[in-house]
Amino acid sequence: MAFTESCAGGFSPGFASRLTLRGGHRAFVKAVDAQLWPVEASHYRAEIEVAGRLPKGLPVPWLLNTHDDGRWVILFFEHVDGVAPGQPWTAAQIRRVVAQAVAFAQATTPSPIELPRDHPRLGGWTGIALDPSSIARLHTVSTWASRHLERLTAIEQQGLHAAQGDSLVHCDRYPHNVLLSGDRVIFVDWPHARLGAPVTDLIALLTGVAADGIDPEPYLHAALPALNCPPPSFDTILAAHTGFLMAGALAPMPTALQAITEEKLRLATAATRWLRHRLGNPR
Incomplete structure (x- = not known):
């Protein structure tokens, strides 16, 4: 060395x-x-x-x-000589990363490797609803989610079913696990990979875009047909994904891992805002 x-x-x-x-x-x-x-x-x-x-x-x-x-x-x-996207985001950069995510999904359906079919990184509203302390903390983070917790719990159950599939899914494809290297888009860090519906990875990616203050909707519409995901199914998986983030943001975490909690809260806030919009902004 x-x-x-x-x-x-x-x-x-x-x-x-x-x-x-x-x-x-x-x-x-x-x-x-x-x-x-x-x-x-x-x-x-x-x-x-x-x-x-x-x-x-x-x-x-x-x-x-x-x-x-x-x-x-x-x-x-x-070694990949690259940088994480979104520093800051440009429209062309978002389209490029989304296009690669779609191309990856199409190339890995069915998955080239065997993996579990469970989804430990989806779902969380149910657990929040069973824990009074989490409910109290949720109210301080999102009064909207607190008011609609019963509905969100029901929707995420549909999302857990809709997220099943035979594709290779990264299950952690937030922008910090993406590298731009020349004309390549590289996906890194694979400990959470599962079999499932590839739109799960697109949701994580666009949640990161939303957390940076950018409307993800314009980059979503062309991708959903390519991923064979009707909008109602997308919304239920988004709900399950948002529940996972929110549960992580509300859970106690050792001081050395506090940065994870802070990032999950940032992502959960953006995902909740996005989900509320897609559900028609119910009060």
């Missing part, structure tokens, strides 16, 4: 760095201490299982090597 460069950003408590190796070759490495962060280490191990099976040709970083000694979980990827 000749040179290391720490990578800023991200929400994991782990280590991330770009490595320049002898001969000029570059790699990206991330690592986490499994004793200090067992949940995060399980995510790293899940990513090893997924990334190691993704076929070449997909717009994802190639997994070069791994190490897991029970204490440290380390992943080595090919």
